[in-house]
Amino acid sequence: xxxxxxxxxxxxxxxxxxxxxxxxxxxxxxxxxxxxxxxxxxxxxxxxxxxxxxxxxxxxxxxxxxxxxxxxxxxxxxxxxxxxxxxxxxxxxxxxxxxxxxxxxxxxxxxxxxxxxxxxxxxxxxxxxxxxxxxxxxxxxxxxxxxxxxxxxxxxxxxxxxxxxxxxxxxxxxxxxxxxxxxxxxxxxxxxxxxxxxxxxxxxxxxxxxxxxxxxxxxxxxxxxxxxxxxxxxxxxxxxxxxxxxxxxxxxxxxxxxxxxxxxxxxxxxxxxxxxxxxxxxxxxxxxxxxxxxxxxxxxxxxxxxxxxxxxxxxxxxxxxxxxxxxxxxxxxxxxxxxxxxxxxxxxxxxxxxxxxxxxxxxxxxxxxxxxxxxxxxxxxxxxxxxxxxxxxxxxxxxxxxxxxxxxxxxxxxxxxxxxxxxxxxxxxxxxxxxxxxxxxxxxxxxxxxxxxxxxxxxxxxxxxxxx
Amino acid sequence: xxxxxxxxxxxxxxxxxxxxxxxxxxxxxxxxxxxxxxxxxxxxxxxxxxxxxxxxxxxxxxxxxxxxxxxxxxxxxxxxxxxxxxxxxxxxxxxxxxxxxxxxxxxxxxxxxxxxxxxxxxxxxxxxxxxxxxxxxxxxxxxxxxxxxxxxxxxxxxxxxxxxxxxxxxxxxxxxxxxxxxxxxxxxxxxxxxxxxxxxxxxxxxxxxxxxxxxxxxxxxxxxxxxxxxxxxxxxxxxxxxxxxxxxxxxxxxxxxxxxxxxxxxxxxxxxxxxxxxxxxxxxxxxxxxxxxxxxx
Numbered sequence: 001x002x003x004x005x006x007x008x009x010x011x012x013x014x015x016x017x018x019x020x021x022x023x024x025x026x027x028x029x030x031x032x033x034x035x036x037x038x039x040x041x042x043x044x045x046x047x048x049x050x051x052x053x054x055x056x057x058x059x060x061x062x063x064x065x066x067x068x069x070x071x072x073x074x075x076x077x078x079x080x081x082x083x084x085x086x087x088x089x090x091x092x093x094x095x096x097x098x099x100x101x102x103x104x105x106x107x108x109x110x111x112x113x114x115x116x117x118x119x120x121x122x123x124x125x126x127x128x129x130x131x132x133x134x135x136x137x138x139x140x141x142x143x144x145x146x147x148x149x150x151x152x153x154x155x156x157x158x159x160x161x162x163x164x165x166x167x168x169x170x171x172x173x174x175x176x177x178x179x180x181x182x183x184x185x186x187x188x189x190x191x192x193x194x195x196x197x198x199x200x201x202x203x204x205x206x207x208x209x210x211x212x213x214x215x216x217x218x219x220x221x222x223x224x225x226x227x228x229x230x231x232x233x234x235x236x237x238x239x240x241x242x243x244x245x246x247x248x249x250x251x252x253x254x255x256x257x258x259x260x261x262x263x264x265x266x267x268x269x270x271x272x273x274x275x276x277x278x279x280x281x282x283x284x285x286x287x288x289x290x291x292x293x294x295x296x297x298x299x300x301x302x303x304x305x306x307x308x309x310x311x312x313x314x315x316x317x318x319x320x321x322x323x324x325x326x327x328x329x330x331x332x333x334x335x336x337x338x339x340x341x342x343x344x345x346x347x348x349x350x351x352x353x354x355x356x357x358x359x360x361x362x363x364x365x366x367x368x369x370x371x372x373x374x375x376x377x378x379x380x381x382x383x384x385x386x387x388x389x390x391x392x393x394x395x396x397x398x399x400x401x402x403x404x405x406x407x408x409x410x411x412x413x414x415x416x417x418x419x420x421x422x423x424x425x426x427x428x429x430x431x432x433x434x435x436x437x438x439x440x441x442x443x444x445x446x447x448x449x450x451x452x453x454x455x456x457x458x459x460x461x462x463x464x465x466x467x468x
Numbered sequence: 469x470x471x472x473x474x475x476x477x478x479x480x481x482x483x484x485x486x487x488x489x490x491x492x493x494x495x496x497x498x499x500x501x502x503x504x505x506x507x508x509x510x511x512x513x514x515x516x517x518x519x520x521x522x523x524x525x526x527x528x529x530x531x532x533x534x535x536x537x538x539x540x541x542x543x544x545x546x547x548x549x550x551x552x553x554x555x556x557x558x559x560x561x562x563x564x565x566x567x568x569x570x571x572x573x574x575x576x577x578x579x580x581x582x583x584x585x586x587x588x589x590x591x592x593x594x595x596x597x598x599x600x601x602x603x604x605x606x607x608x609x610x611x612x613x614x615x616x617x618x619x620x621x622x623x624x625x626x627x628x629x630x631x632x633x634x635x636x637x638x639x640x641x642x643x644x645x646x647x648x649x650x651x652x653x654x655x656x657x658x659x660x661x662x663x664x665x666x667x668x669x670x671x672x673x674x675x676x677x678x679x680x681x682x683x684x685x686x687x688x689x690x691x692x693x694x695x696x697x698x699x700x701x702x703x704x705x706x707x708x709x710x711x712x713x714x715x716x717x718x719x720x721x722x723x724x725x726x727x728x729x730x731x732x733x734x735x736x737x738x739x740x741x742x743x744x745x746x747x748x749x750x751x752x753x754x755x756x757x758x759x760x761x762x763x764x765x
Binding site: 024025029030063064065066067068069076077104105106110 | 627636637638639640641684686688689691693734735736
């Protein structure tokens with residue numbers, strides 16, 4: 001009998017061992033720790049590594065529980081090291097391409113016994129963040145007004161306001177000097193030998209700087225506020241006035257300081273205020289386009305005698321802004337048209353139409369800036385995607401390299417994005433390229449850019465590309 | 469000389485006969501010296517010499533008090549004419565789920581598992597452990613009724629990548645499952661000795677009752693509990709060898725059959741119940757191999 005009951009008790013005990021509870025359902029709902037700021041991963045970074053510092057994680061084991069498909073972690077599991085997780089990764093570009101210039105996603109790390117750590121990831125060609133600039137991008141304080149480059153000395157000069165100064169950069173060595181200004185700069189030009197810089201201010205005055213010792217040599221008073229100026233390479237400087245209805249080109253003898261104002265009536269083929277001036281290479285000519293009227297046309301001004309000839313040759317074509325070739329044989333207009341530089345004929349003002357050489361197949365709508373590089377037989381063209389200058393864009397501008405002879409596209413350079421704080425959130429913004437220059441050897445390309453005007457602060461920077 | 473040989477042969481025969489002598493003690497306390505040929509639950513067949521003449525006889529078990537088999541333990545009868553009234557058995561071993569895995573595999577792959585991962589996961593689930601306990605009352609020497617309990621447990625554990633189909637992310641984590649199939653029911657047990665000394669017996673049992681299904685699944689740190697109940701049956705066939713008089717060691721093959729029609733899913737926040745179509749019912753049938761100890765008293 002006793003044996004019988006003993007065995008019955010064992011049977012009941014046996015069954016009790018296998019009785020079930022719902023405790024396992026209660027083991028979910030881990031604590032979630034969320035990062036306030038996204039983690040920005042740049043394709044410009046030297047190493048593909050993420051470092052996360054997770055509170056209370058100590059040396060616990062972890063695994064990556066959620067990750068974006070474009071991020072391939074090297075290890076999905078591991079152990080923390082004193083609360084620090086270093087995660088190496090590779091990037092897998094989506095096959096279908098991204099609708100934006102960057103990739104976004106969420107990374108969640110599950111740490112045993114602690115919880116889930118969640119952060120947003122952003123990956124792209126990002127040159128700078130609120131905390132730092134990566135190696136190819138340098139911030140420029142203030143607002144860039146103008147920039148010039150001399151290929152003989154490989155010197156880049158940037159004129160900026162707020163604070164007013166000139167930034168002189170030796171692009172080969174990367175060293176830079178600053179010349180502080182007592183007035184706001186408006187426009188400038190550099191001499192062919194790279195030794196002198198002439199700077200127009202936002203008041204009726206210009207200054208001449210010695211670039212060998214970075215000092216102001218002398219200043220001259222003007223009778224107008226300069227809009228644009230150009231060195232004639234003949235000891236003269238030519239200035240277009242800011243007043244739209246001031247039709248007179250100013251000529252300044254740099255040796256004597258004598259200013260000639262001209263007495264030109266307001267004829268349709270004349271210079272207007274707010275005209276852009278360019279020196280035609282290899283010829284005693286100035287080329288001008290009138291930004292204040294339409295069509296802007298092309299004006300050729302003969303400066304062989306120093307003072308401009310009375311006759312201004314005019315072509316009634318829509319050019320907007322022009323960029324002459326270094327040898328003066330052709331020029332580009334704002335929509336990519338390439339025209340032969342016409343001959344200056346003193347006896348005629350209004351000339352027949354410009355002769356076309358070809359046209360650049362621009363990726364975007366208009367040209368912001370062109371740099372010619374003789375070593376590469378190329379033009380580097382900074383483009384914009386809106387018709388009117390200074391319109392809000394919110395597009396990534398690009399630089400395209402074209403062959404100088406056949407005008408075919410060689411390659412494209414895309415500026416990096418800039419991460420900024422907006423309403424306490426980190427956002428990525430595109431950059432507009434205003435000036436582009438290449439060094440004499442054609443190995444480096446420099447883009448002076450500002451973030452697209454979505455926020456009040458217009459942040460300027462310079463990005464360097466390797467030209468392969 | 470020939471008489472010596474004859475007498476020697478006779479003497480040897482007598483000695484051998486004496487040494488191989490079995491005895492049957494009847495309920496009337498008569499003793500029959502014989503050689504037991506075979507026995508079952510009903511009768512005992514024996515051979516004896518009467519007046520030098522070899523005779524084969526048969527006696528009903530009901531008239532036999534005791535069998536004494538030479539060089540072996542004797543079988544002792546109780547007052548009820550069969551040796552044991554109760555039987556308790558405990559066993560354990562392996563079980564192999566018999567249901568089709570095609571749907572499970574395609575379901576796993578649609579979640580984002582690779583084919584290799586799905587195969588590995590199913591492979592881990594198919595083979596599990598089972599244990600059982602039974603308790604029977606003998607109505608007759610070879611027939612008993614009682615209760616049978618069985619539990620089958622299996623599990624799988626795999627690190628997986630899961631595509632949530634949001635176009636952006638991948639999930640990674642453990643996919644873990646613990647499945648338990650409990651069965652309890654009434655049982656009919658029968659046995660048949662296959663040796664004369666009844667040390668080795670062929671046993672069989674049929675049980676019908678209730679199957680209780682429980683599946684604890686964890687997919688990427690989200691836990692689900694799936695439960696269900698259904699009718700089930702078990703068919704047992706095995707051999708038992710009596711180590712001692714009241715204890716035997718058994719080796720069994722068991723076929724368990726059950727399909728769960730209604731499942732309840734609990735994710736810790738809400739509960740949903742689904743009634744499955746015939747072709748979708750959860751098949752928890754299995755083939756078991758087990759061993760264990762049985763106690764007779």
